[in-house]
Amino acid sequence: MAELDLVTTGVxxxxxxxxxxxxxxxxxxxxxxxxxxxxxxxxEFVYRGxxxxxxxxxxxxxxxxxxxxxxxxxxFGWDLPDLERQxxxxxxxxxxxxxxxxxxxxDSLLLAEAARIGARRMFIDSLPPLPFDGLNGHxxxxxxxxxxxxxxxxxxxxxxxxxxxxVESAGLDRVHHPTPPVEEFIADTLIVVRIEDVQRAAxxxxxxxKSRGHHFQMGSHSFRIVDGRGIEVYKxxxxxxxxxxxxxxxxxxxxxxxxxxxxxxxxxxxxxxxGSTTLVVGVSGVGKSVMALQFIAEGARRxxxxxxxxxxxxxxxxxxxxxxxxxxxxPDIARGVVRVQYDxxxxxxxxxxxxQIEQIVEEFKPKRVVIDSLSTYGSTLGSSLRIFRDFFxxxxxxxxxxxxxxxxxxxxPEILGMSSMAGEYAMSSLVDNxxxxxxxxxxxxxxxxxTVAKMRANPTKRITRECEVVNAEGMRVLPRQIPPAAxxxxxYYGLVSRSPERHHTTPPPxxxx
Amino acid sequence: xxGRRFEHLLTSIGVLRHSCELDxxxxxxxxxxxxxxxxxxxxxxxxxxxQTARSLDLLTEAGFLERSQNPTHAARMYVLQTPGAGWxxxxxxIASTPDGRRSLLDAMKEASEADASDSESRQSDALRRARxxxxx
Numbered sequence: 001m002a003e004l005d006l007v008t009t010g011v012x013x014x015x016x017x018x019x020x021x022x023x024x025x026x027x028x029x030x031x032x033x034x035x036x037x038x039x040x041x042x043x044e045f046v047y048r049g050x051x052x053x054x055x056x057x058x059x060x061x062x063x064x065x066x067x068x069x070x071x072x073x074x075x076f077g078w079d080l081p082d083l084e085r086q087x088x089x090x091x092x093x094x095x096x097x098x099x100x101x102x103x104x105x106x107d108s109l110l111l112a113e114a115a116r117i118g119a120r121r122m123f124i125d126s127l128p129p130l131p132f133d134g135l136n137g138h139x140x141x142x143x144x145x146x147x148x149x150x151x152x153x154x155x156x157x158x159x160x161x162x163x164x165x166x167v168e169s170a171g172l173d174r175v176h177h178p179t180p181p182v183e184e185f186i187a188d189t190l191i192v193v194r195i196e197d198v199q200r201a202a203x204x205x206x207x208x209x210k211s212r213g214h215h216f217q218m219g220s221h222s223f224r225i226v227d228g229r230g231i232e233v234y235k236x237x238x239x240x241x242x243x244x245x246x247x248x249x250x251x252x253x254x255x256x257x258x259x260x261x262x263x264x265x266x267x268x269x270x271x272x273x274x275g276s277t278t279l280v281v282g283v284s285g286v287g288k289s290v291m292a293l294q295f296i297a298e299g300a301r302r303x304x305x306x307x308x309x310x311x312x313x314x315x316x317x318x319x320x321x322x323x324x325x326x327x328x329x330x331p332d333i334a335r336g337v338v339r340v341q342y343d344x345x346x347x348x349x350x351x352x353x354x355x356q357i358e359q360i361v362e363e364f365k366p367k368r369v370v371i372d373s374l375s376t377y378g379s380t381l382g383s384s385l386r387i388f389r390d391f392f393x394x395x396x397x398x399x400x401x402x403x404x405x406x407x408x409x410x411x412x413p414e415i416l417g418m419s420s421m422a423g424e425y426a427m428s429s430l431v432d433n434x435x436x437x438x439x440x441x442x443x444x445x446x447x448x449x450x451t452v453a454k455m456r457a458n459p460t461k462r463i464t465r466e467c468e469v470v471n472a473e474g475m476r477v478l479p480r481q482i483p484p485a486a487x488x489x490x491x492y493y494g495l496v497s498r499s500p501e502r503h504h505t506t507p508p509p510x511x512x513x
Numbered sequence: 514x515x516g517r518r519f520e521h522l523l524t525s526i527g528v529l530r531h532s533c534e535l536d537x538x539x540x541x542x543x544x545x546x547x548x549x550x551x552x553x554x555x556x557x558x559x560x561x562x563x564q565t566a567r568s569l570d571l572l573t574e575a576g577f578l579e580r581s582q583n584p585t586h587a588a589r590m591y592v593l594q595t596p597g598a599g600w601x602x603x604x605x606x607i608a609s610t611p612d613g614r615r616s617l618l619d620a621m622k623e624a625s626e627a628d629a630s631d632s633e634s635r636q637s638d639a640l641r642r643a644r645x646x647x648x649x
Contacts, residue, residue: 065543093544095553098588102548109581109590110548 004214007055007121007162010048011041013233013355014206017221022189023213024120027153028164032193037204037225038166040076041193042123043069044230045164047078049121050088057121058114058161059091060099064125066091076230087117096127103155111159119161126166149186188212193223201347206233222351234351238390241397253457257368257405260298261291263467263477267452269460272433274367275403276456277396279374279427281412282437286448287469288409289313291437292370293322294474295407299368300332307366308340309357311348311376315340325474339364345380350391357395361402369404371395374427375411392427415439432456437467440495449495450477464495528575530625532618533560533568535608541578541593542605550588577601 006021015021022028030038046057059080061069069091070080083089090113094102102108114122156163165187189211195202205220217240223233256271265271272278280288292308299306310318318340322329332338341360343353361369374392381388392408399406408431428434434454439446451464466489467477480490492500529535536558541547547554555565569591572578581590607613 066545067543090546092546092548092590094548094588095550098548098550098553101587105586107583107585109583109586109588113546113590 006214007049008053009045010052011044011231011233012229013221013223013235014231017208017217017233017235017239018211019215019217022162022211024162025157025160026162026188026212027156027186028162028189028191029167029187030164030191030193031167031169033169033195036193036195037223037231038168038193039064039069039072039125040225041191041231042125042164042166043073043078043080044076046089046121046123047073047080047083047230050083055120056088056090056117057123058110058117058119059089060110060122060124061091061093062096062099062124062126066093069125075227077228078230090114090117090119099124100152103152108155111155114159114161119159122156122161122163124163124165126168128168153186194220198347203349222349224349224352232352234349234355236351237354237387237394241394242401252403257304258298258302259291260294260296260301261467261475261477263465263479264291264450264475267450267460267463267465267477268433268435268455269458272405272407273458274405275400276405276432277399277430278405278407278433278435279410279431280407280435280437281410283413283415283439284411286437286439287467287475288411288437289321289372290325290469290475292372292407292409293318293325293327295368295370296338297322297327297329297332299366300329300337303337304367305336305365306332306338306368306370307360307364308338308370308372309360310340310342310372311345311380312372314342318342324471325469326472327474339366345376348377348380350377350381350387354391354394358398361398361404365402366404369399369406371406371408373409373411375409389427393430396430412438428454433458436496438496440466440489440500442492442500449489451496464489529621530571531564531568532621533558533564534571535604535614535617535621536560537565537568537572538577538593538601539605539608539614541591544591545593547591548588549591553588554591 005024006018007024007026008015008021009018030041032038043059046059049055049057059066059069073080080089080091084091092110092113094110099110102110113119169192187210190209192207192209194205194207196205204223204225206223207220208216208218217235219236219239221233221236221239223231226232252274255274256265256269257274258265258271259268280291282288289312296306296308308318313321319329329338329340333340339360341356343356377391378385378388381391396406431454433452433456436451436453438449438451440449441447448467448469449464450467451462452460453462463480465477465480467475469475480488487502489495492502494500529538540554540558549557551562551566551569554569555562558565560568569578569580573580577594579592579594583589604617608617
């Protein structure tokens with residue numbers, strides 16, 4: 001089969017969802033409301049072509065002064081005047097009616113300009129919503145409009161230009177017409193950009209609705225317009241990744257990753273498996289983060305690259321917390337063994353956030369990862385339980401692909417006892433190991449208990465053990481037999497429920513059924 | 514801007530005779546490559562078609578503008594020929610503000626009146642010379 005000649009857009013993340021680019025010669029329609037990023041996308045398409053792929057380009061403007069477009073492009077570091085001087089880009093101001101006439105003429109002045117610089121790309125900004133009567137923006141008969149749009153497209157095809165046409169859409173949301181607009185029929189590639197309201201914030205999304213001649217990732221992906229860089233597209237978190245990620249569900253059952261918490265390895269048969277997913281569940285303050293810090297510190301001690309992803313605390317706060325239990329991450333961070341990554345949970349964009357994690361994991365190549373905490377993702381994403389679950393699923397697949405022992409902290413809201421392991425998030429089935437941490441009220445004090453509730457492919461005894469967090473030392477799991485001054489946990493039953501009771505010295509009477 | 518440079522600028526703008534020429538230069542500064550019909554161009558700069566055509570001729574002859582010559586096309590490609598620096602750049606810089614534009618238009622008017630007065634005095638001198646010749 002002949003190799004497809006694809007035009008690489010050069011826009012970060014966009015070519016990945018286009019499976020490498022857009023077939024050369026395709027007429028691309030970018031549809032979206034005012035301010036949705038159509039012009040920036042089109043300009044970047046031409047700019048990247050001229051600077052990175054030796055493909056000169058023509059920018060055709062109708063309403064905006066070229067001087068303003070040049071000024072706006074400069075905000076992204078794109079020096080269009082310099083490219084004009086080099087003959088790699090030409091910015092032409094015209095009107096829609098002139099464009100239409102020009103594209104119908106064999107000796108088109110516009111296309112002559114394109115030929116003069118050897119243009120391979122063209123961006124036209126912008127056409128009004130179609131259908132319309134001609135390119136002048138008045139509603140009219142659909143048949144004639146279709147023909148005129150077709151003429152425009154033919155003119156572009158004749159020159160083998162890969163052209164991007166910005167088309168304005170009336171509202172923020174794309175209107176689903178009973179009969180799709182003309183451009184949807186005739187365009188080879190239709191890309192829709194949107195601005196969506198998300199809990200009083202706004203986020204941008206991009207969708208490839210159709211693209212003739214190649215495969216692409218469907219669905220709504222996120223994007224940002226970043227000062228000094230341009231557009232960055234983040235593949236939607238649910239989108240399939242590499243085949244290796246899908247097939248990497250198995251973990252190495254021979255290598256154990258010690259937890260770094262004295263006494264805990266005994267409960268988990270020597271440590272977690274590489275590539276396994278561990279959920280540590282407990283109410284706020286039980287010591288999940290302390291346990292996580294010890295897990296990271298143990299990795300550093302062994303020279304294993306360890307990554308802590310936090311939404312709850314900044315790196316400075318984490319470093320301070322670590323020092324209180326005798327852990328100093330600074331030298332480990334300096335020598336590149338430990339990395340602490342913080343992302344503010346406010347207005348988190350899950351696609352972008354996941355893309356960042358993917359990038360860190362692929363570059364830093366950690367053996368251990370802690371995510372603190374999953375419940376913050378849950379509260380950040382609000383009622384979007386499905387998105388949370390998709391995100392978590394993608395995260396688990398990513399960690400397994402890279403054979404990382406991943407520990408996820410999850411805050412269970414119940415202070416005493418637990419009626420559910422992961423609450424409404426229903427993620428227990430996705431994880432390999434679950435450690436329950438909860439308070440046990442004995443006499444007048446809260447004591448800390450840990451129970452290994454699940455260990456996939458790794459049978460263990462479900463014994464609830466006491467543990468404690470000691471200042472300047474951290475957490476440790478106490479031996480099952482503790483000194484007789486205090487009664488051991490084994491003297492009680494109902495520890496994980498809200499009302500532990502002591503065993504009677506005499507066995508309970510046998511109830512006759 | 515130094516006094517000397519401003520003086521040079523005022524001398525140089527003597528080339529421009531009508532406000533339409535200044536406004537066309539400003540328009541083409543914002544749109545250095547424009548593919549437009551003359552009707553549309555006249556509407557954009559806000560002058561009648563005849564004045565716009567005269568001013569376009571002047572700018573083309575003076576080398577500020579290059580335009581395509583193809584009678585089969587309704588539109589023409591206009592390409593600004595001025596360099597990024599020099600007196601035209603200073604002119605555009607000044608004319609970019611409303612006050613600057615007004616000052617330049619005043620200066621152009623004065624230059625035009627001075628030209629007219631020079632022309633009248635040249636005509637008077639010629640008449641005087643002619644009369645003297647006839648008398649002798």
